[in-house]
Amino acid sequence: MKIIWPAMVLWLLFTAAMAQGAPQPQEEGESITQQQKRLSKILKRPVYQRWKLRQNPELEAERKSYLAHTARSILEDIWKGFVKFWKWIWRQVKKLNINLPDLPQGPEGISDYLRMGAWGAFAALLVVGGLYLYGLRKRLGKRIRLAKVLSREKVRQALEGGEALAMDSGGWMEEAERMGAEGDFRAMYRAIYLGLLSGLHEKEIINYRKNRTNWTYVNHYKGAPEDRAEFGDLTGMFDQVWYGQKTVGGGSLEDVKARAGSLLSRGKVSI
Amino acid sequence: MDEKIEGNGRERKLDEAAKALAMVKTEIKKAVIGQDEALDQMLVTLLCGGHAIFEGVPGTAKTLMVRALGATLSLDSKRIQFTPDLMPSDITGTNVFNLATSSFDLMKGPVFTGLLLADEINRAPAKTQSALLEGMSERQVTIDGTRHTLSPLFTVFATQNPIEFEGTYPLPEAQMDRFLMKVKIDYPSQEAERAIMERVNQGRPSDRLESLGIIPVMNEEDMGGAQAALPGVRIEPGIVTYILEVVRATRNNESILVGAGPRGSIYLMQASKARALVMGRDFVTPDDVVAMVPPVLGHRITLSTDAEIRGSSTEEVMGYILDKVEVPR
Numbered sequence: 001m002k003i004i005w006p007a008m009v010l011w012l013l014f015t016a017a018m019a020q021g022a023p024q025p026q027e028e029g030e031s032i033t034q035q036q037k038r039l040s041k042i043l044k045r046p047v048y049q050r051w052k053l054r055q056n057p058e059l060e061a062e063r064k065s066y067l068a069h070t071a072r073s074i075l076e077d078i079w080k081g082f083v084k085f086w087k088w089i090w091r092q093v094k095k096l097n098i099n100l101p102d103l104p105q106g107p108e109g110i111s112d113y114l115r116m117g118a119w120g121a122f123a124a125l126l127v128v129g130g131l132y133l134y135g136l137r138k139r140l141g142k143r144i145r146l147a148k149v150l151s152r153e154k155v156r157q158a159l160e161g162g163e164a165l166a167m168d169s170g171g172w173m174e175e176a177e178r179m180g181a182e183g184d185f186r187a188m189y190r191a192i193y194l195g196l197l198s199g200l201h202e203k204e205i206i207n208y209r210k211n212r213t214n215w216t217y218v219n220h221y222k223g224a225p226e227d228r229a230e231f232g233d234l235t236g237m238f239d240q241v242w243y244g245q246k247t248v249g250g251g252s253l254e255d256v257k258a259r260a261g262s263l264l265s266r267g268k269v270s271i
Numbered sequence: 272m273d274e275k276i277e278g279n280g281r282e283r284k285l286d287e288a289a290k291a292l293a294m295v296k297t298e299i300k301k302a303v304i305g306q307d308e309a310l311d312q313m314l315v316t317l318l319c320g321g322h323a324i325f326e327g328v329p330g331t332a333k334t335l336m337v338r339a340l341g342a343t344l345s346l347d348s349k350r351i352q353f354t355p356d357l358m359p360s361d362i363t364g365t366n367v368f369n370l371a372t373s374s375f376d377l378m379k380g381p382v383f384t385g386l387l388l389a390d391e392i393n394r395a396p397a398k399t400q401s402a403l404l405e406g407m408s409e410r411q412v413t414i415d416g417t418r419h420t421l422s423p424l425f426t427v428f429a430t431q432n433p434i435e436f437e438g439t440y441p442l443p444e445a446q447m448d449r450f451l452m453k454v455k456i457d458y459p460s461q462e463a464e465r466a467i468m469e470r471v472n473q474g475r476p477s478d479r480l481e482s483l484g485i486i487p488v489m490n491e492e493d494m495g496g497a498q499a500a501l502p503g504v505r506i507e508p509g510i511v512t513y514i515l516e517v518v519r520a521t522r523n524n525e526s527i528l529v530g531a532g533p534r535g536s537i538y539l540m541q542a543s544k545a546r547a548l549v550m551g552r553d554f555v556t557p558d559d560v561v562a563m564v565p566p567v568l569g570h571r572i573t574l575s576t577d578a579e580i581r582g583s584s585t586e587e588v589m590g591y592i593l594d595k596v597e598v599p600r
Contacts, residue, residue: 162600210597213557244554
């Protein structure tokens with residue numbers, strides 16, 4: 001009887017670890033077409049979600065307290081994961097179809113089972129908690145960044161201050177679209193360039209700091225030489241448009257946007 | 272419509288000035304190898320109508336640069352070696368009695384020139400230095416109570432030996448402030464030094480300018496035109512704020528005892544605009560400001576005793592300040 005306890009704990013630990021990587025069972029009769037899957041992926045994209053949330057003025061107040069919003073969504077995720085995990089455990093137990101020994105008679109036997117159950121639950125909680133903390137560390141930074149992006153006030157501040165890292169490159173490109181639609185092509189180019197800086201920093205091709213000049217990034221570019229030349233070209237154009245107040249048309253900016261996107265899509269090349 | 276014509280005129284003038292300055296640089300580089308940054312700073316000084324103080328070890332082409340600059344601009348260039356016994360009249364000139372005409376004739380001193388290289392300015396006493404400083408600030412000198420106007424392009428390039436200070440009269444802070452910039456001239460790179468040696472080996476030493484084929488590409492009038500075009504160089508309000516923040520940061524830094532004054536802000540803005548023109552642009556970028564901060568502000572600040580004991584240099588402190596101020600973009 002005493003050998004069963006550690007075996008149970010080990011089994012719980014093993015099943016909990018497997019649960020994280022195991023494919024989630026589908027509901028009976030559920031059939032998802034490829035098209036629906038693609039649509040589902042698109043709808044889950046942060047870019048789409050940000051756009052959708054910005055269209056909804058009711059969510060604006062919620063976005064302002066983004067930390068509370070972030071904390072609540074994390075707790076909801078933890079609870080959902082916990083419920084999913086125990087459902088899965090229960091299904092596995094049912095599948096095993098184990099002939100459980102007869103419960104010992106009398107109050108002593110019941111307390112043994114209760115103690116065993118409590119230890120099992122505790123071990124499972126520890127495992128689930130550990131795994132979530134690990135995942136949380138990665139996701140938290142991203143969520144806070146996302147929440148920052150969602151705030152209109154933060155977007156306004158980022159635009160005024162020209163702080164490239166206030167938004168990710170996707171966010172800047174969306175702002176560029178909006179400015180292009182408003183006919184402010186100079187501001188559109190600026191948003192594209194700030195998005196480029198933000199994206200290159202995220203890829204560790206440049207080390208962005210707000211007290212460095214644009215040509216410092218060009219001179220210390222860690223990518224391929226031809227990419228560096230392209231970045232230098234885009235920087236020179238930004239200088240002309242932003243500092244030199246040269247007029248630009250919307251058509252040429254679409255080309256610039258494509259060039260910036262192409263530069264961002266290329267990976268880091270060690271030289 | 273008028274504004275557009277005015278705008279086109281501005282662009283044309285700036286374009287002409289930028290092209291002429293690029294030609295000047297090309298000509299001077301025939302004589303001076305490996306001192307591109309110092310050369311740009313000299314042109315900035317000329318464009319702003321200021322004066323510069325050179326700091327560098329002997330033999331780093333200081334005199335040659337001034338001579339080559341004079342040759343390309345069709346300007347006279349003279350050199351004075353400052354010594355402890357140099358008198359003000361040795362610089363400005365003096366009236367000499369002419370027995371034949373029974374009248375006093377003015378014997379003009381070396382200050383009546385376009386470009387003047389004042390070698391080791393801190394070797395002469397304060398009285399002699401101030402005679403030169405009057406010419407620098409007012410572009411005129413007083414000889415025996417009579418005022419004489421100097422060339423409108425009169426520019427002083429003074430040198431100070433950074434190693435030997437014994438028996439010298441260091442320029443006071445107020446007089447240092449009159450120099451637009453302090454040009455630091457470093458040793459040339461290995462490749463540049465090799466090129467200099469090869470040229471001497473080919474029998475074309477740098478001190479014989481005519482053998483290097485330098486031709487005058489601008490004259491006094493052209494340079495005056497370039498100076499007049501300078502206000503047309505565009506500077507974004509964000510960059511003006513950046514200049515202000517950098518200068519004001521020198522006043523609130525614990526490593527600095529005395530920060531740069533308002534003249535520092537004005538000169539930094541002017542120098543940034545001139546650098547933009549020298550680089551062939553009609554607008555200022557933050558890189559122009561960053562490049563001009565050490566030469567324009569370096570000699571306007573006094574380091575605190577603590578910073579000096581720590582062994583900090585003005586360049587390090589200026590770098591630290593630039594690291595703290597946000598670049599506008």
